[in-house]
Amino acid sequence: MTDSGPLPATAEREEPALAPTVGQRAKRIFLSDYFVLYLSLAYFLVLMPFLPTLSNPANLANILSNMWPLLVVAIGQTFVLTIAGIDLSQGSVVGFTSVVGAMLLAATASPDVLSNAPIWGLIIDETGGPLAGVPGGIALAIAAMIAAGGLIGAANGLAIAHFRMPPFMVTLVTMIVISAFAIFLTQSENIRNLPEAYIQLGKGDIVSVYFGEQDESRIPRREIYSFITYPMIIAVTVAIIAHIALSRTVFGRQVFAIGTNRRAAEISGVPVKRVIVLVFTISAVCATIGALLYSTRLEAGRPTLGDGNFLLDVIGATVIGGTSLFGGKGKIIWTVFGVFFFVLLSNTLNLMNLSSFHIDMVKGAVIVAAALLDVLRTRLIRGGI
Amino acid sequence: MAVLLSFEALRKEYFGVPALRDLTLDIRRGEVVGVIGENGAGKSTLMNMIGGVVAPTSGEMRWLGEPYHPRMPSDATARGVAFIHQELNLFTNLTIAENIFVDDFPARFGMIDRAAMRQRTAELLSQLALEVAPDTSVDSLAPGERQLVEIAKALHRDAELIIFDEPTTSLTPRETAKLFETIERLRADGKTILFISHILGDVKRLSDTVVVLRDGQLVAQEPAAGFDVPDMITAMIGRALGGLYPDRTAAPRDEIAFSAKALSQPGILEDVSFDIRAGEILGLFGLMGSGRSEMARIIFGLDPLEEGALTLKNQPLTGGVRDRIARGVAFVTEDRRAEGLLMDAPIAENLSLVSIEEFGRAPLALLDHARLDHRTEQLKTDMIIKAGDIKTQPARALSGGNQQKVVIGKWLMRHSDLFILDEPTRGVDVGAKFEIYALADRLAAAGSSVLFISSELEELMGMCDRIMVMNRGEVMGMFDRADFSERAILAMAFGKQAAGKEVAA
Amino acid sequence: MTGSARDRAMALVTNHGTLLLFVLIILVFGTQAPAFVGPENLGNIIKQASFIGIAAVGMVFVLLTAGIDLSVGSVMYLGPLIAGFAMRDFGVGVAGGLLVAVAAGAIMGGINAFLIVVLKVVPFIVTLSTLFFFRGFGAFLTSSRQFDFPEEIRAFGLSSVFGVPTPILFFAAVGVAAHIVLSRTAFGRQVYAVGNDEAAAAKAGIRVGRVKASVYVICSSLAALAGFILIAQIGRLDTGFGEGREFDVIAAAVLGGASLFGGIGTAFSAVIGATMIQAVKTGLVFTGTNLYLQPMLQGLIIFAAVFLDSVRAARLETLRRRFIRPR
Numbered sequence A: 001m002t003d004s005g006p007l008p009a010t011a012e013r014e015e016p017a018l019a020p021t022v023g024q025r026a027k028r029i030f031l032s033d034y035f036v037l038y039l040s041l042a043y044f045l046v047l048m049p050f051l052p053t054l055s056n057p058a059n060l061a062n063i064l065s066n067m068w069p070l071l072v073v074a075i076g077q078t079f080v081l082t083i084a085g086i087d088l089s090q091g092s093v094v095g096f097t098s099v100v101g102a103m104l105l106a107a108t109a110s111p112d113v114l115s116n117a118p119i120w121g122l123i124i125d126e127t128g129g130p131l132a133g134v135p136g137g138i139a140l141a142i143a144a145m146i147a148a149g150g151l152i153g154a155a156n157g158l159a160i161a162h163f164r165m166p167p168f169m170v171t172l173v174t175m176i177v178i179s180a181f182a183i184f185l186t187q188s189e190n191i192r193n194l195p196e197a198y199i200q201l202g203k204g205d206i207v208s209v210y211f212g213e214q215d216e217s218r219i220p221r222r223e224i225y226s227f228i229t230y231p232m233i234i235a236v237t238v239a240i241i242a243h244i245a246l247s248r249t250v251f252g253r254q255v256f257a258i259g260t261n262r263r264a265a266e267i268s269g270v271p272v273k274r275v276i277v278l279v280f281t282i283s284a285v286c287a288t289i290g291a292l293l294y295s296t297r298l299e300a301g302r303p304t305l306g307d308g309n310f311l312l313d314v315i316g317a318t319v320i321g322g323t324s325l326f327g328g329k330g331k332i333i334w335t336v337f338g339v340f341f342f343v344l345l346s347n348t349l350n351l352m353n354l355s356s357f358h359i360d361m362v363k364g365a366v367i368v369a370a371a372l373l374d375v376l377r378t379r380l381i382r383g384g385i
Numbered sequence B: 001m002a003v004l005l006s007f008e009a010l011r012k013e014y015f016g017v018p019a020l021r022d023l024t025l026d027i028r029r030g031e032v033v034g035v036i037g038e039n040g041a042g043k044s045t046l047m048n049m050i051g052g053v054v055a056p057t058s059g060e061m062r063w064l065g066e067p068y069h070p071r072m073p074s075d076a077t078a079r080g081v082a083f084i085h086q087e088l089n090l091f092t093n094l095t096i097a098e099n100i101f102v103d104d105f106p107a108r109f110g111m112i113d114r115a116a117m118r119q120r121t122a123e124l125l126s127q128l129a130l131e132v133a134p135d136t137s138v139d140s141l142a143p144g145e146r147q148l149v150e151i152a153k154a155l156h157r158d159a160e161l162i163i164f165d166e167p168t169t170s171l172t173p174r175e176t177a178k179l180f181e182t183i184e185r186l187r188a189d190g191k192t193i194l195f196i197s198h199i200l201g202d203v204k205r206l207s208d209t210v211v212v213l214r215d216g217q218l219v220a221q222e223p224a225a226g227f228d229v230p231d232m233i234t235a236m237i238g239r240a241l242g243g244l245y246p247d248r249t250a251a252p253r254d255e256i257a258f259s260a261k262a263l264s265q266p267g268i269l270e271d272v273s274f275d276i277r278a279g280e281i282l283g284l285f286g287l288m289g290s291g292r293s294e295m296a297r298i299i300f301g302l303d304p305l306e307e308g309a310l311t312l313k314n315q316p317l318t319g320g321v322r323d324r325i326a327r328g329v330a331f332v333t334e335d336r337r338a339e340g341l342l343m344d345a346p347i348a349e350n351l352s353l354v355s356i357e358e359f360g361r362a363p364l365a366l367l368d369h370a371r372l373d374h375r376t377e378q379l380k381t382d383m384i385i386k387a388g389d390i391k392t393q394p395a396r397a398l399s400g401g402n403q404q405k406v407v408i409g410k411w412l413m414r415h416s417d418l419f420i421l422d423e424p425t426r427g428v429d430v431g432a433k434f435e436i437y438a439l440a441d442r443l444a445a446a447g448s449s450v451l452f453i454s455s456e457l458e459e460l461m462g463m464c465d466r467i468m469v470m471n472r473g474e475v476m477g478m479f480d481r482a483d484f485s486e487r488a489i490l491a492m493a494f495g496k497q498a499a500g501k502e503v504a505a
Numbered sequence C: 001m002t003g004s005a006r007d008r009a010m011a012l013v014t015n016h017g018t019l020l021l022f023v024l025i026i027l028v029f030g031t032q033a034p035a036f037v038g039p040e041n042l043g044n045i046i047k048q049a050s051f052i053g054i055a056a057v058g059m060v061f062v063l064l065t066a067g068i069d070l071s072v073g074s075v076m077y078l079g080p081l082i083a084g085f086a087m088r089d090f091g092v093g094v095a096g097g098l099l100v101a102v103a104a105g106a107i108m109g110g111i112n113a114f115l116i117v118v119l120k121v122v123p124f125i126v127t128l129s130t131l132f133f134f135r136g137f138g139a140f141l142t143s144s145r146q147f148d149f150p151e152e153i154r155a156f157g158l159s160s161v162f163g164v165p166t167p168i169l170f171f172a173a174v175g176v177a178a179h180i181v182l183s184r185t186a187f188g189r190q191v192y193a194v195g196n197d198e199a200a201a202a203k204a205g206i207r208v209g210r211v212k213a214s215v216y217v218i219c220s221s222l223a224a225l226a227g228f229i230l231i232a233q234i235g236r237l238d239t240g241f242g243e244g245r246e247f248d249v250i251a252a253a254v255l256g257g258a259s260l261f262g263g264i265g266t267a268f269s270a271v272i273g274a275t276m277i278q279a280v281k282t283g284l285v286f287t288g289t290n291l292y293l294q295p296m297l298q299g300l301i302i303f304a305a306v307f308l309d310s311v312r313a314a315r316l317e318t319l320r321r322r323f324i325r326p327r
Helices: A008-013 A022-031 A035-047 A057-082 A090-107 A137-162 A167-188 A197-205 A207-213 A215-218 A230-248 A250-260 A263-267 A272-298 A308-319 A330-349 A357-383 B043-050 B073-079 B096-100 B114-127 B144-158 B175-187 B200-206 B229-237 B294-298 B320-328 B337-338 B349-354 B367-382 B400-412 B429-447 B457-465 B487-492 B496-503 C005-015 C017-032 C039-063 C072-090 C092-117 C123-142 C152-157 C166-184 C187-196 C198-203 C207-236 C247-253 C267-286 C293-320
Strands: B004-015 B018-028 B031-037 B056-064 B081-084 B161-165 B194-198 B211-216 B219-225 B255-266 B269-277 B281-286 B306-312 B329-332 B418-422 B447-454 B466-471 B476-482
Touching: A022 A035, A022 A357, A022 B004, A035 A330, A035 A357, A057 A090, A057 A215, A057 A230, A057 A250, A057 A272, A057 A308, A057 A330, A057 B018, A090 A137, A090 A167, A090 A272, A090 A308, A090 B175, A090 B194, A090 B418, A137 A167, A137 A197, A137 A272, A167 C247, A167 C293, A197 A230, A197 A272, A230 A250, A230 A272, A250 A263, A250 A272, A263 A272, A263 C152, A308 A330, A308 A357, A308 B018, A308 C123, A330 A357, B004 B043, B018 B043, B018 B194, B018 B219, B018 B487, B031 B043, B031 B200, B043 B161, B043 B194, B073 B081, B073 B367, B081 C247, B096 B114, B096 B144, B096 B255, B114 B144, B114 B281, B144 B175, B175 B194, B175 B281, B194 B200, B200 B229, B211 B229, B229 B429, B255 B294, B255 B447, B269 B294, B269 B306, B269 B447, B269 B476, B281 B294, B281 B429, B281 B457, B281 B487, B294 B418, B294 B447, B320 B329, B337 B400, B349 B367, B349 B400, B367 B400, B400 B429, B418 B429, B429 B457, B447 B457, B476 B487, C017 C267, C017 C293, C039 C072, C039 C166, C039 C187, C039 C247, C039 C267, C072 C092, C072 C123, C072 C207, C072 C247, C092 C123, C092 C152, C092 C207, C152 C207, C166 C187, C166 C207, C166 C267, C187 C198, C187 C207, C198 C207, C247 C293, C267 C293
Parallel strands: B031 B194, B031 B211, B081 B161, B161 B194, B281 B447, B281 B466, B329 B418, B418 B447
Antiparallel strands: B004 B018, B004 B056, B211 B219, B255 B269, B255 B306, B466 B476
16 A cells, blocks of 8 residues: 655654753643633632732622522533534523422512512412412422423524524523513512522532521531532532533433534434423523522522523633633533632622623623634644644 | 746745755746646646745746746735636635636726626627626525536636646536547647546546656656556556456355335435446436436435435335435445545544434433444455544545545445445545555445445446436336447437447547 | 415515514504504604614624624713713703713723624623623713703704604614615725624734724714713703613514524614504504503514524525425
């Protein structure tokens, strides 16, 4: 067999085997999976002297508690971005499913607030929702939320996969319709009076479960314990499952294949439609779990829970982590770091006593900076150095 | 004849690796120069330097004796260089006229002067004997017509040097013949042509001089008249090639493995029937638009079939792509980049894509990485894929031939009874072609049926047990190996009315 | 093709789906509430559509290059706000204020363009972050408080020329001008070329960077103009003004037939799309639909339009598949 000529591309890739210089080391850090984590830690260390409260345990716990729900939602978005899609409907799913859970579980409801809502008398009244006080009611309600969220996601996926409609438009419409529907259900009111055990999911930590009384646990609680909370356990579990699904399963490989080249994937026997539907379902289910954490923390079901800039936070954090909007490139660990950085940033800006509009401006600048870094990284990699 | 473009000790290195080594060459005005060489021989580098895409590391280019240093493509265009690439650079949402004038619209009071644009376009089109209206959307043109629009663009810009880079790959023989006539006419008008092609017969037929590059060096520059194809190949690969085609290792078996009965699909196929035996390579020859690729897509379940029946191993073949794959059908598509490969994904992921589900362990379909790595490495060695670390190197970084091996390789990770190879050697250099032929032979020897689709009749005659000819969606005839005749097959492929003229061309 | 009546009906629906949908909407609401089709109401619809419509015309330019601009909602807020400061603190008149708004919009578009064209960051991310940034800057200028414009602005906003309300005049002027630019000028055709194949456009000698930069400047300028014209009718600017409007604007452009993938769409399509959305909104008010249900129905209509569009695309693909023998 003949040699088919030199292969410049491979040749270029061979690096001279010298000891790494400082520059090369810096480059390696820059290109590593952990870059955003290093960046966050550096940012943290730099600000520590200026913001004494930053490293105070209560604040760290606060950062983490803000991180978990956002992380769960962003994980769903990571799947969608990896198949070169986008899911704008996550925020509306958060709002809607928080209402679903709350209307099923609320112990009582006030006619002053909800009597105009179409669900009044139908699902909820003064005696609360249908699952209030029912044994296992919380589990049933969560199942109902996940079913509702999952259905919405599956509907997105079906429209995108089978009718080849653009994800941006499909999920935009879903966002409009579902958030309007959620608002319609309660006529824009919040549903309160959620059972204590449900609220524990969003607020409780392991310690308070063991030590019972809130009054006791509030004061002398040892810092370390407050980090291990239910939201953390839930979010970390979701992250581990998602990581395994994306990087170690047949499904994960198929996700990347579709994101890289949908036609080639189709011809190679990848069940493209099924995977797309599944990915959008995962995204909506993650949003639902996020809704669970947000709504229990708020102690209410709120139809506008995921409105406003929420969605942009989700996409911003995911992209900062390094997941590409063009598909074929995404990792759960990137998203973990991206969310951490985003939450840390918001937190430090709050500590600096900046107002929300300053925070918006900085967030905007940081998203662009992250994207610029990504452009730079891509260039370094493509440059073959 | 005056020298239009000359290269003096032209050298280009990428990261210290020379892609072109001290090339010295003169291109005379009004000449057609064929440029040949294997992939990686330095042709693209040279063209990119002429086109202002990359700058030489050292050496000099001169245009009509003056130093020529294009820094960007528009510098080259301004000097009078035009490229006709295999992938055309036309805007399908604009009209022909708009495409020709896209970088300098004639304007009156800030508005496009459509009348002037239309008139000039009509002139150019009539020069090229293309009978379509200037306002036709490019969208609705056939590939050959689109290429003529590209040439019209070059003429409009008064290009002196027109570089054709593999121009015939997506053309029908009829369109190719027309393109060659056009090139002749351009030469008669005093234009200088660089003609790059893997189809050496075309190069010989068309060129005045043939230039051969190998490993970035000029190894031959000969008048085409005395430079025969075998000599060209010897020059390109640096030694005589024993044979262009491997010997077939086993004869087809008697049992019929695959059969198509009376396939009909309105507008595409009409009453197509044929069989392939186990271990047989059936060639399928036809012009572009004869229905060959369309039939392949139908057999693979990508396109619908209204009437007729497909049978594989005595079982009806139905369902979608996944069902066909499960039944043992493999399909190497003709468009490697768009349909064959995940260009940005690692080679190993490409190789394992088709059979990935077999590496999932129940119940969660977690990947068995050890087995997966072992299999892909084995395949890499087995298929002589020239790559570094297949788990990190993307398919994009491979040469055309090695990319094609990856596309075929992904079907070899599992057993298939029917392999459909649609133009498997397109854009692949001579050495890699041989390896692909050898692979086809191996598949057949192992008992699979192979449907080998190609527009290069020569390779079908070299490799196949039988050749089936299609025209306009119908089977025109079947040739046994003993009866292979280029003339007869071509005549049949063109259909009766056009046969005489085209074959003579 | 020798199409049956069914085929032809199908073709009619898929090719002119948007227009048919429009007619259907008018008919449905017209039969429910005859006043809906009265000239006065139709005029009102167009007037109210002018806000989203003007911005949607700008969005079409960006969509044609396969880009996207998520920052329009914030530009609608910040552009008029800066004009407001010029009017209140520097005594600039209404006409001057309008120019300041447009210029401020152009500068914001320039910032987007710089990041997209020079620093090569993808449009989605750039405009996502400037969405935060511009609004944050506006809130900083006003300390998050409502901003009151000088009284004379409402005289302008509510004025009319020969009985035609000023907003409609601006809407029409922007639509016609954009149509001419897109269909009759070199720049316009190059916008289409860039959207069809950016790499090829660069090779063909089109100054791709300049074309792309221009569309973002145009889009932001028109967004600022749209904001100013609506503010001129209200007389004050709330901090939340324009929030989330980017989606309305994109929806209007797409509803009219522009593709998110570039190269397809006309200025006319944005005008139709915006008017249609407004017709639905008004119609739902006319028929007394629950306030909270209205966005749902709008969403479903956008869905219908996008659905029709994808059916049309699929149909075109089948038609384009070259038949190699008579059917």
